[in-house]
Structures are given as C-alpha cells and as structure tokens.
Amino acid sequence: MLRLDDLQVFVQTAESGSFSAAARVLDITPALASSAMKRLEQELGLRLFVRSTRSxxxxxxxxxxxxHAQAALAAIDGGRQALAQASADIAGPIRLSAPSDLGRNVLLPWLDTFQQAHPKVSLHLRISDQTADFFRQPLDIGVRYGALADSSLVALPLAPANRRTLCASPAYLKRHGAPASPEDLRQHNCLRYVMGEQTHERWTFHLPRGVETVTVKGDRVSDDADVVRRWAVAGHGLVYKSRIDVSPDLYAGRLVELFPPGYGEPTPLQLVSAHRTLLTPAVQRLHEFLRTRCADILYRRK
Structure with a gap:
C-alpha cells in the first residue's frame, strides 16, 4: 500500500533534485528520504530515479x-481544505421570517441547535402568517410554503415533497368517528385559517381516481395557523395542514392522520431570498441544516 509521506518525498525530491535537499524541505533526515524512495519503488515495482555518485x-x-503523484497530493490537500472550510465557524446576522405554526413549534428548537453549533451567528426572527415583503422589510431569507408568485425571488428547496395532511385528535375521533372520504368532511367540524384576506376552506386531495376539492365548514377560524393546530390537538375538529407543521403532534400521538400521505395537496417548503447576494455563508449553512432536519422529520418512523 502506498504511503502518503513516500509520495511527498518523491515529489519533493523531483522538484529539489536531491534527497538531501528534499529532506531539508520536509524536515526529515536524508536517510529517511532515501528509505521512503526505496519503499515507494518497491511498492510500484519500478525505478523512479536514475542515481549516480554525482547526480x-x-x-x-x-x-x-x-x-499523477502531484495530482494525488493536490487532491488530498484539496480535501483537507474543503473539510477545514466546512468545519470553520460562521458568523454574522441572519434575518429570517417564518410562518407562525412552523416557526414556533418546529423551527424554534432547530434554530436553538443551529445557534449552539454556531455561537457567532445572531438570529433576527420574524414570526407571522402574513407574506413577508423582502423588498420593504429588513429580511435576508424567509421560509415559505407553496410555489412562488414572484419569479424574481431566489428559492432554495427545503422539503419539496412535503404535503398537507388531514388529521384530528384521538378524542375528536372517539366522539365523531373518522371520515372515509373527502366528501365525508361536510359532516365534520373543520378548523380553518385565514391567509391574507382569504379563508382556507377549499381542501384539495389527490386521490387515485383524480383530484377532488371539498368546501368545508366549521365553527372556528383564525388568522394564526398555530391557533388552528392547537384547536385540533384540543379535540375541536379536523385540520388540514402541512405535514411538517403537525409531525411533532403525529409522532407524540396528539393527532392522527386520517388519509394516506399521498392524498394530501402538495405543499413544498423552501427558503426564499430577494437576491443571491444575501445568501451568505451563514445563510447557506442554515439552509443545509434545515433541509436535513426537514427530511428527518418527514421520513422519520413513528
């Protein structure tokens, strides 16, 4: 097996013109340099140098x-530099906006972990279900669901396979039973939320027979998605939300999924910015961190 230090001796000897000169550069004895060359030649089964008493x-x-030896050493050095750069500490502010439910119940503990690993990063977090204006508000990035209406924004995927899921608490299901189809939702109390000025009351499902949309009704509606989730956990009705938002409740048994995961409406999650110049090393590291965490929570086994 070839040894890295033997390759270094070979390359340095070729560049320096003698074992003694190479030994001085590498801070080893000429005897060690000579032994390294003999070992390398024996391993390769050929003579790398033509030696005489004077040359x-x-x-x-x-x-x-x-x-080839030079390229091998350069590749190894490049790998070391890449690892050093990846493990280097990052610093600076990250001004981030996030939806209420996702921000409070999922992102907050993740951001705590991220900041513990990178204590020189300062976080400025804006929690709101209102769509952030990146051109008027002091923001670097935002977490958003769905397709972007503004094509000028830069989007980095976090959970492209995320979908909505229909769920309810065990207490609600014990009292009212579970719907067997989207049409059955008309007989249930459906918890709705308002986005902007629009009430989210048309729930779309992707069934094997095709796409089906049902207009639902209920006795509770809020402009705060976290409030709607809390109502569902408390047993007040059905909720149709991003699976990432309710995953902690599903894994803890506070909520139960009612339809197969593939039935839910696609709701991709992404990190959005107004311009690529705002994607600092700290932001890029946060993107990688959040993307990994999203995959963990989506594909985790109960």
Missing part, C-alpha cells in the same frame, strides 16, 4: 509517474 534524475517511468 540524481528522474527515470522515464518517474517522469510518467510524477504528474
């Missing part, structure tokens, strides 16, 4: 092998 020069095989 040392590369053999024909050594000439051919040198660029």
């Amino acid at each position: 040392l020069r590369l053999s024909e095989e050594g000439e051919r092998y040198l660029p």
Whole structure:
C-alpha cells in the first residue's frame, strides 16, 4: 500500500533534485528520504530515479509517474481544505421570517441547535402568517410554503415533497368517528385559517381516481395557523395542514392522520431570498441544516 509521506518525498525530491535537499524541505533526515524512495519503488515495482555518485534524475517511468503523484497530493490537500472550510465557524446576522405554526413549534428548537453549533451567528426572527415583503422589510431569507408568485425571488428547496395532511385528535375521533372520504368532511367540524384576506376552506386531495376539492365548514377560524393546530390537538375538529407543521403532534400521538400521505395537496417548503447576494455563508449553512432536519422529520418512523 502506498504511503502518503513516500509520495511527498518523491515529489519533493523531483522538484529539489536531491534527497538531501528534499529532506531539508520536509524536515526529515536524508536517510529517511532515501528509505521512503526505496519503499515507494518497491511498492510500484519500478525505478523512479536514475542515481549516480554525482547526480540524481528522474527515470522515464518517474517522469510518467510524477504528474499523477502531484495530482494525488493536490487532491488530498484539496480535501483537507474543503473539510477545514466546512468545519470553520460562521458568523454574522441572519434575518429570517417564518410562518407562525412552523416557526414556533418546529423551527424554534432547530434554530436553538443551529445557534449552539454556531455561537457567532445572531438570529433576527420574524414570526407571522402574513407574506413577508423582502423588498420593504429588513429580511435576508424567509421560509415559505407553496410555489412562488414572484419569479424574481431566489428559492432554495427545503422539503419539496412535503404535503398537507388531514388529521384530528384521538378524542375528536372517539366522539365523531373518522371520515372515509373527502366528501365525508361536510359532516365534520373543520378548523380553518385565514391567509391574507382569504379563508382556507377549499381542501384539495389527490386521490387515485383524480383530484377532488371539498368546501368545508366549521365553527372556528383564525388568522394564526398555530391557533388552528392547537384547536385540533384540543379535540375541536379536523385540520388540514402541512405535514411538517403537525409531525411533532403525529409522532407524540396528539393527532392522527386520517388519509394516506399521498392524498394530501402538495405543499413544498423552501427558503426564499430577494437576491443571491444575501445568501451568505451563514445563510447557506442554515439552509443545509434545515433541509436535513426537514427530511428527518418527514421520513422519520413513528
């Protein structure tokens, strides 16, 4: 097996013209340099240098092998630099907006973990279900669901396979039973929320027979998605939300999924910015961190 230090001796000897000169550069003895060359030649089964009492020069095989040895050392050095850069501490502010439910119940503990790993990063978090205006508000990035209406924004995927899921608490299901189809939702109390000026009361499902949309009704509606989720956990009705939002409740048994995961409306989650210049190393590291966490929570086994 080739040794890295033997390759270093070979390359340095070729560049310096002698074992003694190479040994000085590498801070080893000439005897060690000579032994390294003998070991490498024995491993390769060829002579890399033509030696005489007064000179040392590369053999024909050594000439051919040198660029490969140099490339190998350069690749290893590049790998070290990449690892060092990846593990280097990041710093600076991150001004982030997030929806209420996702922000409070999912992102907050994740951001705590991220900041513990990168204590030089300062977080400025804006929690709201109102769509953030990146051109008027002091924001670097925002977490958003769904397709972007503004094509000028930069989007980095966090959970492209995320979908909505229909769920309810065990207490509600014990009292009222579970719907067997979207049409059955008309007989249930459906908890709705307002986005902007629009009430989210048309629930769309992707069934094997095709897409089906049902207009639902209920006795509770809020402009705060976290309030709607809390109502569902308390047993007041059915809720149709992003699976990432309710995953902690599903895994803890506070909510139960009622339809297969593939039936839910696609709701991709992404990190959005007004311009690529705002994607600082700290923001890019946060994107990688959040993308991994989203995958963990979506595909985790109960």
